[in-house]
Amino acid sequence: xxxxxxxxxxxxxxxxxxxxxxxxxxxxxxxxxxxxxxxxxxxxxxxxxxxxxxxxxxxxxxxxxxxxxxxxxxxxxxxxxxxxxxxxxxxxxxxxxxxxxxxxxxxxxxxxxxxxxxxxxxxxxxxxxxxxxxxxxxxxxxxxxxxxxxxxxxxxxxxxxxxxxxxxxxxxxxxxxxxxxxxxxxxxxxxxxxxxxxxxxxxxxxxxxxxxxxxxxxxxxxxxxxxxxxxxxxxxxxxxxxxxxxxxxxxxxxxxxxxxxxxxxxxxxxxxxxxxxxxxxxxxxxxxxxxxxxxxxxxxxxxxxxxxxxxxxxxxxxxxxxxxxxxxxxxxxxxxxxxxxxxxxxxxxxxxxxxxxxxxxxxxxxxxxxxxxxxxxxxxxxxxxxxxxxxxxxxxxxxxxxxxxxxxxxxxxxxxxxxxxxxxxxxxxxxxxxxxxxxxxxxxxxxxxxxxxxxxxxxxxxxxxxxxxxxxxxxxxxxxxxxxxxxx
RNA sequence: CGGGGUAUAGCUUAGUCCGGUUAAAGUGCACGUCUGGGGGGCGUGAGAUCGGAGGUUCAAAUCCUCUUGCCCCGACCA
Numbered sequence: 001x002x003x004x005x006x007x008x009x010x011x012x013x014x015x016x017x018x019x020x021x022x023x024x025x026x027x028x029x030x031x032x033x034x035x036x037x038x039x040x041x042x043x044x045x046x047x048x049x050x051x052x053x054x055x056x057x058x059x060x061x062x063x064x065x066x067x068x069x070x071x072x073x074x075x076x077x078x079x080x081x082x083x084x085x086x087x088x089x090x091x092x093x094x095x096x097x098x099x100x101x102x103x104x105x106x107x108x109x110x111x112x113x114x115x116x117x118x119x120x121x122x123x124x125x126x127x128x129x130x131x132x133x134x135x136x137x138x139x140x141x142x143x144x145x146x147x148x149x150x151x152x153x154x155x156x157x158x159x160x161x162x163x164x165x166x167x168x169x170x171x172x173x174x175x176x177x178x179x180x181x182x183x184x185x186x187x188x189x190x191x192x193x194x195x196x197x198x199x200x201x202x203x204x205x206x207x208x209x210x211x212x213x214x215x216x217x218x219x220x221x222x223x224x225x226x227x228x229x230x231x232x233x234x235x236x237x238x239x240x241x242x243x244x245x246x247x248x249x250x251x252x253x254x255x256x257x258x259x260x261x262x263x264x265x266x267x268x269x270x271x272x273x274x275x276x277x278x279x280x281x282x283x284x285x286x287x288x289x290x291x292x293x294x295x296x297x298x299x300x301x302x303x304x305x306x307x308x309x310x311x312x313x314x315x316x317x318x319x320x321x322x323x324x325x326x327x328x329x330x331x332x333x334x335x336x337x338x339x340x341x342x343x344x345x346x347x348x349x350x351x352x353x354x355x356x357x358x359x360x361x362x363x364x365x366x367x368x369x370x371x372x373x374x375x376x377x378x379x380x381x382x383x384x385x386x387x388x389x390x391x392x393x394x395x396x397x398x399x400x401x402x403x404x405x406x407x408x409x410x411x412x413x414x415x416x417x418x419x420x421x422x423x424x425x426x427x428x429x430x431x432x433x434x435x436x437x438x439x440x441x442x443x444x445x446x447x448x449x450x451x452x453x454x455x456x457x458x459x460x461x462x463x464x465x466x467x468x469x470x471x472x473x474x475x476x477x478x479x480x481x482x483x484x485x486x487x488x
Numbered sequence: 489c490g491g492g493g494u495a496u497a498g499c500u501u502a503g504u505c506c507g508g509u510u511a512a513a514g515u516g517c518a519c520g521u522c523u524g525g526g527g528g529g530c531g532u533g534a535g536a537u538c539g540g541a542g543g544u545u546c547a548a549a550u551c552c553u554c555u556u557g558c559c560c561c562g563a564c565c566a
Contacts, residue, residue, distance in 0.1 A: 004500095032558085087564070121566090154565065155489075162565070215566095235566060272566055305525050344526035351526095362525055372525080488566090 005352070007286050012230040013158075019280050020159045023289040023353045033157040033164030037273070040353065043297035044276055045167065049147065051199055051294075052169065052271070055191050061143040061171060066125050068149075069116035074124040077249040081123065084216020088153040090118040090164075118151040123217060123242070123268055126172045127250040134174055134264055136255050141184070142174040160277035161234075161488055168272035174264045176254060178243070181265035182220075185241040188269040189222045192237035200275065201292040201404040202226045202282045203412050204236055205434065205483060207459025212443045215268075219243035225458045225483070227412050228281040231432015233458045233485035236278050239269035277488075283377075283404050289354030290376055292404050293397045298334035300326060300393065301355045303346050305362030312339070315361050322359065322371070325390060331397070351376060356400050357393065377403050418481065425472050425484075429455040434485050436461075438478035440471035449473055455484040 005022060006014040020026055025041030037045065053063070069092060076082045096110030119125065126144075133139060151165045171188060175181040189206055196202050204224040214221035218240035226236045247253070247263040256262050283290040293299050302319045306312040316337050323333045334355070336346050343360070350358055358381075360372040371389065374381035377400050384392050415433030419425040428435050430453075439445060439457065449472070450456050460482045471478050 028558090084565095150566090152565070155563085156560095156565090166566075168566075238566070270566075274566055307524060342524060342526085342528070344524085344528080346527085348527045360525075364525075 005286060005288060008229065015286070016277075016281060017159065019284050019289050025276065025280075025289075026159050028159070031164075033154055035159050035163050037167075040297060041276060044279070044291070044295055045273055047295045047297065048199070048275060049169075052191075052195055053145075053147075055195060056145050056169075056171065059143075059187065059191065061145045061173075063146060064144050065146050065148070066119075066122050066129065068119055070119050070122070070125045072115045072117055074128055075117050077124060078217045078245055080245075081217030081249075085120045085152070089120055090151045090153055092116040092118065119148075120150055120152045121268075121270075122146065122148070122150075122170055123172065123246055124250070127246040127252060127266070130172075130174055130264070131250050131252045134252055134254050137176045137257055140174055140176045140254060140264070141180060143171070143184075144173065145169055145171040158277075160273055160280070162274075166273050168270050170270040171268060173267045174247075174252070175267070176256065176262075176265065178265050181243075181267050182241050185220075185222055185239045185267040185269065188267070189224065189237075189239040192224050192239065192269075192271060196224060196226065196236055196275070196278075197405065199292065199294045200279050200282070201294075201401055201408060202236070202278060203405065203409045205459060205461065207461045207483065209238075209459060210443070210446055210457045210482070212446050213457060215240045217242065217245055218268075219245065222462075223459055225434075225485075226278055226282065227415060227434060227485070228278070228488070229411065230281070231415055231486070233434065233483075233487040234274070234278045234281070235458075235487065236275060237269070237271040240267060242266035242268060282408050284354065287379065288352030290404070291354035291356060293356045293401050296354065296356050297332060298350075298353075298355050299332045299397065300357045300359060301334040301336060301346075301350045302359045302361070303336050303343055303350075305343050305360060305365075307363070311363050314366060315363065318366055319359075319361055322361075322386075322389065326393065329390060329394070331393070347374075351379075357396060375400055377407075419472065420469070422472050426453050429453045429484060429486060432486065434458070434483050436481040437472040437484055438469040438480075439482045440474050440476035440478055442474075445471060445473050445476075449484070453484075455486050458483045458485050458487060 005018040008015045023040065024038050026035045026037045029036045075085065093112055093115050094106045094110045095112060096107040097104050098107040130142065134142065147169050149165055149167050154162050154164050157163050173181070173184050175184060193204055193206055196204050204226045206224055207222065209221040209223055215238060220241045222239045223235055224237045226234050228234055244263040244265060246266050252264045253261045254264055279295070280289060283292065302323055304312065304315040304319055306315050319335060323335050326333045347358065354376060356376050358374040360374070365371050369386045370383045371386055372381055373384050373392070375396060417428050417433060417435050419428050419435050419437045425435060425437055435455070446457055465480050467480055469478050469481070470476060
């Protein structure tokens, strides 16, 4: 039987954790709140990175790298920004250790004149740098991305979803007009949407954050929100229109075509290793991880069945031919010829790890010129002829990717509701899912609703659905429905 | 940061209330063997000074004091 994975229906968080551990994605480390991303988990991140990185570059962005440390004074230059992050910053105060009778201690004589903050995000150090880079409208737009780690000192952490240190990309762009910066933020939002839907096979809602939920220092925050199998929402990516807030805080001006000085307009945007958590909670089942083919470190695993050395030789020879053919078609293929593990053991192993397709070949198959083909998403297996295998695989890979997206979409629509009555709203929030409801637009109402139901506004949908109504809580007038949900 | 729990072999746990020989099991690991189309069987072996420090006692995993880590529940968050 499979490794004991807690059933989703029994305890969703435990199930989530079991998947991460048993699929060998990550584990807790010696440092509280920080995880070790294991090779298999990191391979998924590498796939994500390479696809996203290509998408950024295709839209004119370039990569760079800024320091891990930020002078404390920088962080405090933008008032809202420092308010938002102050409570979760790691601070470097000393630069040397020394020996003492109590062992190694921090050398009290090695105190930094100005403390350094381990970046919780890089807006401040980047805008301090941009001041030097930007003089003229000819220097704009500046479209820079960085792949980096950041640290936010979280009280409660969960593997991938919230850790003290995490990996992400952060884009920081500078523009000569408000509209261009705003358009950039939206362009990126739709890149995220496309990436998450096409590659991770997770349907998302695009929208605007309420003022209460927006990024500290932004004028507006856009987001993509995904629904997890337990009915809770996960913010999968954010894109901010920063206005001139950071340009003003760091005095970044450019000369326009008329020779007048103006503050630069900005955007910033990011997705993180949290996406891996979202991926797990979107598709996986009680047997383990389920990966969409586009992201799977191994898309196809090949396993031999044999009873003696001669059969082993015959079967692996055939499988090696298959594997090479599949590699010629650019599939990521894993051949597991280990004699130290039984076939059944390997089956379970790759199921837990979510490998989309498994090909099994034994003496019987060679005789019949067939191979046993198993697809992880439906757990169905059948025997298919060898002669048309490449085409069969081509179709199947596409089909699995689509099936995962369709399944998740179906789940989404089955768990998305309208509500116009507060009692009804409460019960729907309690059962989980996205609830579209009217809201009077005030932060007070938003707070009150959160207090009463634990639900927050996930986003104000971008498609402007002009549907006047009255606020679910206060009855005051509302121009459109917004999306409520409990969230991660 | 507040409330609750927990710490025994690599991992999961029993034993603790009510102190008493050599601390127990499953799993994993090593070796042998039969096996091999769904985590296989049998046998052998290695592996824990019971989170740490102090105390009570003839005797402590077990009782007392202090301490540290981790987990869960709240407030906060990509």
